[in-house]
Amino acid sequence: MSLDIQNIGGAPLIIGAGLAGLMTALHLAPEPVVLLSNAPLGTEACSELAQGGLAASLGGDDGPELHLCDTLAAGDGLCDEAMVRRVVEAAPRAIGNLERFGVAFDRGPDGALRLGLEAAHSHRRIVHAANDATGRELVRTLAAAVRRTPSITILEGMEARRLIVEDGAIAGVLVVGGTGTVAMSTSRVVLATGGIGGLFSDTTNPLGSCGHGLALAACAGAELADLEFVQFHPTALDSPRRPMPLVSEAVRGEGAVLVDERGQRFLADTPGGELAPRDVVARAVWHQLAAGRRVFLDARKCLGPRFGKRFPAIAYLCQEAGIDPAVEPIPVRPAAHYHMGGIAVDAVGRSSLAGLWACGEVACTGLHGANRLASNSLTEAVATAGWVAESVAGASPGRRRRLLSTLVPPRPDPSCIRPVASEALGIIRDGEALREAAAALLQIAAVNQAASDPALVALMIAIAALRRKESRGSHYRSDFPRRNAAARPSRLTLGMAVQAAVALSWRASTRST
Template sequence: MTRVRHEGPVIVGAGLAGLSAALEAAQAGARVLVLTPEPLLSGCSSAWAQGGMAAALTAVDSAELHARDTEAAGAGLVDPGAAQALTEAGRETVEWLAALGAPFDRYGDGSFVVSLEAAHSVARVARVGGDGAGRAILSAVVAAVRAEARIEVWEDARLKGLMQDETGRVVGAVAARGERLVEVTASAVVLATGGAGGLFAATTTPAVLKGEGMALAARAGAEILDPEFVQFHPTAIDVGLDPAPLATEALRGEGARLIDGAGAFLLGEEADADLKPRDVVARAVHAARTAGRGAFLDARTAVGEGFPHEFPAVFAACMRAGLDPRVSPIPVMAACHYHMGGVAADADGRTTVPGLYAVGECAATGVHGANRLASNSLLEAAAFGGRAGR
């Protein structure tokens, strides 16, 4: 084993949360080392996100309303202070990413195009190319990271352990680089290791994400909050693939409907019946499939011929599976999508162990409660990741 002395923070993970932390720490003058087992833009859920980033961006919206929707979706277990901190950072976070080059959809006057998603009172999800937000946003952040001289990235380093001194403070990390173990001492370690979808039979996230960061934090003595709170997305495309392709919630925001094999509505005939919180819709989809009725997302009328340019990622996934969503309903299932629980952390990423921070999906900040509001994940990753970096 070799030892490397790094004078600054080590960030483990290179999704939106980890790289936002890296950029802000570097902007503050720190030298930053990012450890990731996969090349940038690979192996992280951020790049797979379709819907976009929730933020109060219009005259009919506000941070307060966004916070109320967040609390309502979280089934009484959202920390109101954390929710307010998140939603108040919405506009500035979107504008920061746009300034880095994230190509959010815009109207002719420069205002952001926003979509309606489930459990939101108003349309507030800033999107890119209909359903390509995650990869486009992360690509802009990766370009900024590569251009920042104070950030070094090891794209072949897998976290194996945390180093602690005699007081229990985290003072570095142990990483595997090929066959070699490397001890990296650091002023602090920021975990941005993502979720745990790879532990489940069907997931919409990269299968390599198995909760190792949370496990190592627990071994170091960190408090773990609500690990049983796992969100299942109701409209994973059921074509026998794992990870399963995702049919973004924005499709239902545009009017697509959930039906069974006989064409009956799963959640009722009301126009907004399919826009209930994800846990409600996922249970309805699962119940229909278990009962043998099947579950399908019918976007033939709501999207129809506009599919290739309005939702290109979903359209491509369907066509690869031999389905044309313009003429046939899409078979769907509930699949593991997001881990609301994780390493207990505040809005600045501080955990209960000195020297250890956690951001993004591996952290449990109290923002999501028992059910994450759609498209709050990218916002939390960038906003709270940036706060941790600062």
């Protein structure tokens, strides 16, 4: 498909080229679609760094009902059960779709798919490709498929800076690239921009993943959901490298244990042990670190010399850090890893703003609830991409508009936000720190600077965390440590968050006078 970059002929525009964006574009074929990537296709996507696989009930002793139960349990009461059922029933077909696009999944000597075990799963149901480099293999294969598809126009090195809204609906996208700023007219936009890990000092995400899609949607007036729920992976490699290399949960699935610097296993009495839900394990590790102890993942007994063959990518990352996991334990610490919250969408990815869809981590479908079940995220992206594409294809292209010029915000830079987010929005939260963070973030978000968009995303997370006066799933308040049985999923707009932050600042100023 060829087109004038400014006049895309009413074609849908997909922003983001990770797994969700690539799959949505492929499902839209042969309808013309434009895929926008701020980096060369197949690079700098969260999906590419995923070591875990895709959860799907493919084993003879497994089934969608069991996958459903595990997902609901991990989500801690906030999952949308209808959405969970829809995704887990579609998961086996999603694996087949990926194989048709050329993905080669790992198989055993008998030719059957090799199924792994991860935390909070009752059965082996994790499908991998290229061992512990599933994300990289998926993105590589699908990027090649996208390049072979003539109906997909790929715009690399271009970044969406604002969604243009007219009469309460999407009218276009303001895009910045090497040739300058372009306003692209379209009434159909799909956000597939990944997560928010780049807002934190310790993260497994690309540092540029700072909630850009959330900022685009929020500034356009869309409703966001469950922003307070941020998952911290308990076992990132404790090294100076950023983003932090991930030591996959699959290593614990093979029997590795968490020990302190004295070699003491501190999760022995925890139900599920090392395979307890991620929030439980992450808090346990956090408490060890807060007490001044170091934490290690010990795979010497369960894997030993087989570690490199079973987990070649992790072994390589360890060796780069001067660690041989076959003969010594791996130093680990928690890191921001996945955002359960996102743009509030319905069953086919439609947001509250006409003409705007969301897919993948940037969306909040209700699948994950308060705490994502391991390896459900890639499954969600693959399964929902088809539904999003069908909905987009069925929507009217709308009329082409002559777009008015608008202020072009600078490229987002979250570097000055990271200390604030890491301190207030981390594994253990409290009201005082959240209020202080909201006041600081409001001042940054209120001006047009590189940190403003990351600040407004962090501000909305802080306000959502303040409003949830309980501890549930990945959201833990030391001042509200109990679970509130009456709690429900949360909803928030940018206007609501700013209003709440202003009120907090006003109350703080009146108390100080």
